[in-house]
Amino acid sequence: MPPRIGTAAAALPGAAPSRAANPSMPKGGGARAFSRSARLATRQRSAMWAWINGAGRQFRRPAAGTTNYLGGGSNWGGQEEGEEGADAGGRQRYNKFPFPRNRHFQSLPVLSEELRDGIWDMVVNRGMSVREVSARMLVGVERVGAVARMKEVERRWEKEGKRLAHPYANAILSMLPQTPYKPVGGAHPHEPINDLPVHQATGTQLFHPTSESRPFTRADAGRAFAPSLLPADQRIPHPELIARERVRLAGGSAREARAAEQEAASEADKLAEEKEKKERETREAQTRTVRGRRWDFKFREVNADEVAGNERSPKGVGWRYGFPHEDRKKGQVKIATKVE
Amino acid sequence: MVVRIRLARFGKRHRPFYNIVVAHARTARNSKPLEVLGTYDPLPKKAAAAAGGTADGGGEAGAEGQLRPYKDVRLDGARARYWLGVGAQPSEPAWRILSMAGLLEPRYRVAKVQKMEKAARQKAADSSSATGAS
Numbered sequence: 202m203p204p205r206i207g208t209a210a211a212a213l214p215g216a217a218p219s220r221a222a223n224p225s226m227p228k229g230g231g232a233r234a235f236s237r238s239a240r241l242a243t244r245q246r247s248a249m250w251a252w253i254n255g256a257g258r259q260f261r262r263p264a265a266g267t268t269n270y271l272g273g274g275s276n277w278g279g280q281e282e283g284e285e286g287a288d289a290g291g292r293q294r295y296n297k298f299p300f301p302r303n304r305h306f307q308s309l310p311v312l313s314e315e316l317r318d319g320i321w322d323m324v325v326n327r328g329m330s331v332r333e334v335s336a337r338m339l340v341g342v343e344r345v346g347a348v349a350r351m352k353e354v355e356r357r358w359e360k361e362g363k364r365l366a367h368p369y370a371n372a373i374l375s376m377l378p379q380t381p382y383k384p385v386g387g388a389h390p391h392e393p394i395n396d397l398p399v400h401q402a403t404g405t406q407l408f409h410p411t412s413e414s415r416p417f418t419r420a421d422a423g424r425a426f427a428p429s430l431l432p433a434d435q436r437i438p439h440p441e442l443i444a445r446e447r448v449r450l451a452g453g454s455a456r457e458a459r460a461a462e463q464e465a466a467s468e469a470d471k472l473a474e475e476k477e478k479k480e481r482e483t484r485e486a487q488t489r490t491v492r493g494r495r496w497d498f499k500f501r502e503v504n505a506d507e508v509a510g511n512e513r514s515p516k517g518v519g520w521r522y523g524f525p526h527e528d529r530k531k532g533q534v535k536i537a538t539k540v541e
Numbered sequence: 542m543v544v545r546i547r548l549a550r551f552g553k554r555h556r557p558f559y560n561i562v563v564a565h566a567r568t569a570r571n572s573k574p575l576e577v578l579g580t581y582d583p584l585p586k587k588a589a590a591a592a593g594g595t596a597d598g599g600g601e602a603g604a605e606g607q608l609r610p611y612k613d614v615r616l617d618g619a620r621a622r623y624w625l626g627v628g629a630q631p632s633e634p635a636w637r638i639l640s641m642a643g644l645l646e647p648r649y650r651v652a653k654v655q656k657m658e659k660a661a662r663q664k665a666a667d668s669s670s671a672t673g674a675s
Binding site for chain 1: 549551552558560561562573576577578579580585609610611612613614615616617618620638641642654658
């Protein structure tokens with residue numbers, strides 16, 4: 202067998218750099234100073250060191266305000282520049298793929314602290330409606346409501362002297378792309394705000410024979426799926442934006458468009474208010490209050506027959522018999538759905 | 542055997558919760574009843590103040606302008622009336638609840654509270670009419 206001394210370095214020219222040329226390689230290895238066996242430098246290992254000392258050097262110390270994803274780029278997040286795109290400097294402005302080979306894993310931007318403060322200020326201090334704030338900040342309606350509620354909780358905790366996990370929040374936020382706060386001149390879009398939620402009833406395939414001689418509108422389509430399903434135009438979160446665009450496309454002026462938007466918004470608000478009022482009235486009609494000494498008694502009418510059948514109906518009245526509690530069972534969702 | 546309308550204690554330790562049940566008098570408290578008429582939650586709930594009137598089941602503002610706590614009772618009035626009509630005998634707590642629902646003559650503490658309320662209302666009406674006249 203021929204001697205194998207010094208063959209590895211010769212076999213990979215320019216790959217496995219010597220220790221003198223590569224200060225980042227682990228020091229030590231004093232025990233191996235007298236070893237005459239070849240270094241175990243595979244092609245992949247040497248390629249790794251080449252990358253670490255070459256293209257990968259920039260990731261060692263992440264600059265402030267960057268996600269430090271492998272594609273590089275700042276942690277600015279937004280819809281229109283969500284795709285990878287190299288600017289003049291050869292660096293991507295915003296890269297949403299932390300793992301470059303896994304294109305299914307996308308890191309989408311989160312709301313920055315300033316933007317959340319801004320949303321809370323608009324809702325609470327300036328008294329703007331959630332829908333209005335959503336349209337202006339280009340953040341979803343539900344998210345605006347959630348931000349306002351969470352900020353309230355945060356303020357309450359601060360008042361109560363509770364410690365907030367700011368270091369944790371800062372550490373997480375420093376690693377994620379964020380949507381910045383831009384109060385004037387048009388906000389950065391955070392997410393599509395006027396997407397139509399897919400109703401469960403529309404998930405099924407449906408064959409609905411209709412007469413050709415009669416118009417079949419979207420309202421009819423909604424009714425065909427479920428009797429109570431409203432047409433798409435009434436279920437979207439921002440009907441006022443549609444109204445504005447209609448006027449604009451018809452050649453109306455900016456003022457007319459704004460007037461149409463305000464009218465549609467007030468109409469939507471009025472509808473929501475009426476619905477809530479109706480619900481409250483039905484609730485109150487079903488409830489009878491009897492005054493006591495220290496507290497009131499609220500009587501609500503129920504139907505004892507709902508328990509009929511196998512007596513295990515969840516709609517049944519009262520604590521059920523022969524049915525164990527499931528509150529300690531795995532997978533029970535106990536997230537509060539309302540705040541009191 | 543006598544049929545009674547009574548309460549069956551469910552819930553947990555320190556968190557009582559009652560079913561209002563129709564059962565034979567000599568059966569165990571939590572045994573399967575003839576029928577469940579409703580429920581009674583004896584823990585008073587805080588009245589939540591909402592922006593637009595009272596919140597879900599929230600208490601109403603009292604004379605002092607404070608929100609009063611409340612207790613939740615659910616009752617099938619029609620079935621309760623039927624069982625009373627065929628001679629079911631309510632226990633004392635069940636009588637209290639059914640009388641508040643207007644199915645029985647108030648007895649026990651309910652009658653006392655209602656009498657006091659009535660007297661207070663009368664007094665208030667008298668004083669207001671007196672001030673109105675003067």
